[in-house]
Amino acid sequence: MWRRAVVAILLIGLALGAAVLVMTRPRALPAAQFAGLAGDAARGEAVFHAAGCASCHIAPEAVEQAEMSAAPVLSGGQRFETAFGTFLAPNISPDPEAGIGGWTLPQFASAVMRGVSPEGAHYYPAFPYVAYSHMTREDVADLYAFFATLPASEAESRPHELGFPFNIRATLGVWKALNLDTGWVLEEAETEQIARGRYLVEGLGHCAECHTPRNALGGLDRARWLAGAPAPSGEGRIPAIAPSGLDWAAEDIAYYLETGFTPEFDSAGGHMALVVQNYARLPAEDRAAVAGYLKALPF
């Protein structure tokens, strides 16, 4: 009798597990959403800088260059050490074999905004698709058009170095169910400028990926939004940028994003130096919008 009960419980467990996997399976965006959208590569360049694509996807050697190229080779290869293992940025140059040159716009959008590969697998959230899920369809189409103008690289993407159970991609569906589609943190944007800043900070700029602490499952702790966090590598800290942890004036924040200089004329370093390179290439209104959003946070 008890044996039959154990078998029944196991079967129910398996069925539940299977149901969860089915419910959380990767879902691409419907291609119809992108029908008739003609991307504008020139506009896409600004989206590209605001989204910081190059900072992670240029080759490690290119990071050591003083200044990123305006037309960078996105051959990948940078290593990102985290508590879950080491992620290796893939080649996203327009090479049709080694990169993403063969992708359609809906495939590109599904990757960027849903973390779903053209083959229908979940991407790891080291790729900040949670933030990019805020991207407008127009911006993703423009970004797609800009990507096609960049130089191709034949460099082979290398696999991530993850231990069990993090190496099982199917489990990422549950992670997405908990962390994707969570809406804006700043629910009300009182001005156009703050709304633009919210789009840049919470969306394209994916600032929270480093500046917000994570929970045990690696999801962002939205209750401590932009409150500073341990550096992802485990060494040192990423500073707070919400008003309770940063008292700079809005103009100071904008100047920092343009030059890398703090109000004390210390200078940005590490990954933030790459962020400054990107934001220095954006219009002054965008830097002011980021500052306006940060100052508008009520915590």
Next chain:
Amino acid sequence: MPTHALSRILSPAAAAALIACGSAALAQDFDGHLSARQGQFASLGLSLGVLGGMARGRADYDPALAQLAADYVVAIASIPQSTALQWPEGSDNMALDTTRAEPAIWDNFEDFTNKWAMLGDAAAELQAVAGTGADALGPAVGALGQACRACHQSYRGPEN
């Protein structure tokens, strides 16, 4: 100083005691180097504060003061950076809590000093225009910032 030279002057026991003291004091031995290198960056920040304040319109433009500050930046940027003076091997952020210097500095010391030379180039350009008017200050200070970031990008770690 090589230890065998010490032994010739001192008794073997005294020499051994000195060497023991030396290794115990190894960590503190970097204090002077750290002061030297952190002091030069703090001085750069002071001068840039004067120039940046004028560039951002927070202080009135004063050509003589701008020139003085720019000359000072050039003076600091002309100090040669070496493992002997400021950057002894092992004085990185893995070994010490009091520095943000990445170990990569010592893997690429030539690149590191090249980037210091880039700071020198940017400082020279700043020096050439600092006294000529407020409008020229902004771009020149910005270019100097680019030289700062270029080095910090690879060689300066996060806050401790």
